[in-house]
Amino acid sequence: MSASSWQAAAADDLxxxxxxxxxxxxxxxxxxxxxxxVLPVEILSLLQERPRSTEEIAAELAARCEVVNDGPWHRRVADILEELEALSLVEPVDR
Amino acid sequence: MSASRLREAAGGGGIALRLGPFRVRLVTRLPALLDTLQRLYAPLEAEIPAGIHDFHVQVNRPGGLRGRWRPQALFLLDGEAPFEPFPEDHAFPLFEWGLNYSIATRAHRYCMLHSAVLEKNGRALILPAMPGSGKSTLCAALMHRGWRLFSDEFGLLRPESGELLPMPRVIPLKNESIDVIRTFAPEAVTGPRFPKTRKGDVVHVAPTAESLARQQEGAMPAWIVFPRYRPDVGCRLRPVPGSQAFVRLSNNAFNYHLLGETAYRALTNLVKACRSHDLQYGDLEAAVKTLDQLVS
Incomplete structure (x- = not known):
């Protein structure tokens, strides 16, 4: 699903x-x-700091991984977030 | 205990069998079952039951008319029948399968890997069961080349210590494997052939005397080897990354999900303490030699 923002499962539960x-x-x-x-782990690590939007995550990870923050990269991050949501490791939140 | 005393006790209050960390109380009035037990677990350490037992088992003829014209054997665990009756002349495989069922469904103080485990020089080798692995054949071969049998079926892992515990039982060989082991280890003590079981023809190989005598001696794990029988391959050993070994072992454990966090921690520690390999083999002698070299 498309979320305005995401948060990670409680750190004590992982x-x-x-x-x-x-x-x-x-x-x-x-x-x-x-x-x-590594990539899903990095996403979870960012979300354990604080909730973030897909756009924020894509931008921060692109800078960290030294890749271009273009459409395919954004879709890749969004796909991983969906997979993590299906595993109950992240959930959408309204900020 | 003499054979006549054994029969009398087994048919009455039962006999107590020690199987590694477990105590089994068996009541049976089937002499052929006792004869096979005595042959394959010699010397059979049977006692008059006293104290607490982990499993209360009966293997006897069921009631009813059918048993009169086609004798059957029924396995009872705590008075309940988990399976349909078997033909009476298959009472021994029924006892073994029933005991496996009893352990797999109840012994949850251990993390139970569906694996063969053997020991050499004080350290344990785990051979997880995967389809087409040839685990039992390889396990029987290693046992007859100086390895101590812990189990052909259960890797009993004590979560709090990381120790593997022995539970030496007979190794069931199926179909072509029967002659393979008879050729490889003519000295192997085997039981009767049970034709047309649900897994084909089955012959059981007895644990070696040393395996039975030292069944209270555990060992720390050192190697995980995922065997795969490939008739076209001589023998090939390749390292397996730890994360892959962990995933395969957790999928292979009987009670991983039941134990949850305990099993996660126990298997993580286990894999980190071991070297993990894939073993493809088509030649049993070469496989044994390769594993001997791995652990030397």
Whole structure:
């Protein structure tokens, strides 16, 4: 769905483990374990600081990853947010 | 306990069997089942039941008319029948499968991996069961080349310590694997052939005497090897990244979702303590040699 802003699941509910090439996270609220690569982890990390819009996330990550913040990049970030929402790791909020 | 005393006790108040960390109380009036138990778990450490038991099991003929013209055996766990009866001459595989069911559905103080586990030099090797893995065949082969059998079916992981616990039981070989192991290890003690089970023909291989004698000695895990039988491949060992090994193991555990956070932490620690590999093999001797080299 299209959200004005997103927030991450409560930090206390997420048990992170860093592996050489990926991350796993156990979500206490759902009892599910997820395997994530770097980009979704970066998105969750940003959202744990404070809620942000898709546009803000795309812009901040583009600068951090040194990529162009164009349409395809924005769509990629939006797709990941949708996937994270389906996993109950982020949820839309109204600011 | 003599054979006659064993039969008398088993048909009365039952006998107590020690299987690794578990105590099983078995009541049966089927002599063939007791004979096979004595052959494959020799020396069978059966006692008169006393104290607390983890599983109360009965394997006997069910009531009813059908049993009169085609004898059957019914497995009861705490008086309940989880399965339909088997033909009576398949009472032993029924007992083994029933015990697996009992453990998988109840022993949740352990994180239970669906894996074979063997030990060498004080450290444990985990062979997770994946479709087409040839896990039981490889497990039986390793046991007859100096590895101590913990289990062919259950990796019993104690979450609080990270230790793996033995529960040496018979290894069921199916179809072509039966002759493969008979050729590979002619000294293997085997039970009767059970034709046309739901998994095909089955023959059980007895745990080695050392495996049974040391069944109270656990070990810390050191290697995770995902075997895959490929007849066209000699033997190929490749490292597996930790995150992949974790995901595969968590999908492979009987009670990962039930234990939740406990299992997540236990499997994370397990994988981080181990080296993980994929093993493709078509040659059993080569596979055993490769694993011996891996752990040396």
């Amino acid at each position: 048990l992170w483990e860093a592996w050489e090439e990926a991350f796993t996270v156990y979500h206490r609220a759902t009892g599910e374990t997820h395997l994530l690569n």
